[in-house]
Amino acid sequence: MQTVSEHDVIVVGAGPGGATTATALAQRGHDVLLIDRHTFPRDKVCGDAISQGCIQIMNDLGMAGKVKAAVARGEFHRLDGMRLVGPSGHVLHSEFQHGAGGVESYVSPRVYFDALIQQQAVESGAGFLQAEVKEPLLEDGRVAGVVARANGEWQAYRSRVVVGADGVTSTIMRHLRPEGGQHSDKHRAVALRAYIEGMEIYPHEVEFFLYDEILPGYAWIFPAGDHVANIGLGMRLDKFRGLKRNLKKMLQDFLAMPDLRARLPNSHALRDVAVWQLNFGSQKHLRHAYDGALLVGDAAGLINPLTGGGIHNALISGCLAAETIDEALRVNNTTREGLAIYEQRCDEAMGPEMRKSFLYQRVLLNYPRVVDFLIRYMGRHGGVAQSFLSKL
Ligand SMILES: Cc1cc2nc3c(=O)[nH]c(=O)nc-3n(C[C@H](O)[C@H](O)[C@H](O)COP(=O)(O)OP(=O)(O)OC[C@H]3O[C@@H](n4cnc5c(N)ncnc54)[C@H](O)[C@@H]3O)c2cc1C
Structure with missing residues (x-):
């Protein structure tokens, strides 16, 4: 197969x-080829909630001006707080504290x-x-690049690290992790996302709805602009399979709940309805x-x-991968041994929060009455609320 180009990193x-x-990596001076099957801009099925942690990392990458301009264009819609609605309809309301330097969500x-x-x-x-x-592209048991199709032809692109x-x-991932080493249904979720216009929304607050059928999981309404909301629901895959239900129908049932129905315009249409999967870091x-x-x-x-938030962790892992690859390239050791410190760094940065969140998910979200108790009596000091706040 013809090799088209060679790089430090693909x-x-x-x-x-x-x-x-x-x-x-490019900012550290490495030759990087970034490949995607799509050109940008392109959509991705998501709740679109961007935490302060993401903005902090983007600022660190020199993007403060871009973020500010996107806010001015209305592409980033500011959040001031959240509402968590429990199975009995009780609401836990929390306001977001701005991060260092006024960083917002x-x-x-x-x-x-x-x-x-x-x-x-x-x-x-x-x-x-x-x-x-x-x-x-595998050579002598190691990754030496990728096989990709550009302009209708399959070709090899080589690099020291992929x-x-x-x-x-x-x-x-599917080529490198043996099947038995991949995510089990208990550590996966399935979710549906849509956009809705004209619904009564809390203009700068995200809403989470925890009710019997959806647990462990939730439905959401996130304001994406003055008159448009990202709306959807998701639940753990093993429980969802057991339910034998259809996510689109579940969303219609959610919108038919009396409190939600009262907020809908006379005629409403959902657009960009799509289903996608989530793999949890708890495995x-x-x-x-x-x-x-x-x-x-x-x-x-x-x-x-x-x-269900994954953007912040994607950004954290991207930074840790770049740091690790930079070091590995400098000492010319891009074997597993040279790169394995990345796993330790990921675990230190994200592991404790992941383990705590999985515990909350299993113990609390499986028991609607416990969720109700927490929302009613523990108020804003409840651990569930804090976890939602910090890990949106
Ligand atoms: C319904 C739903 C709601 C969510 N809501 C939130 C939320 O509100 N906040 C949050 O933080 N997280 C949320 N998440 C999770 C979040 O979407 C992901 O964690 C995040 O997108 C991960 O980013 P990534 O860069 O790792 O992967 P992706 O964003 O999936 O990017 C992968 C890229 O790889 C490209 N690609 C894939 N295969 C190939 C190939 N073979 N060749 C070339 N290119 C390829 C794709 O085109 C894509 O551009 C949600 C997820 C779902 C499903």
């Missing part, structure tokens, strides 16, 4: 995880958000290629480092098992 997937990795449709980081990667010096990656940042259906003993390759973001499976 990053597969230009979503938040891959684009962050590519930006951080937002709802930003991924069509805008992802394009911003992808653009930052390119401006930082990463090359961008629109191509479908079929598989990692980063699999190609999302939950990652082809890089133990998953490998993220291989000879010549690392997995980042959803490809590694780093979504918070309580909130």
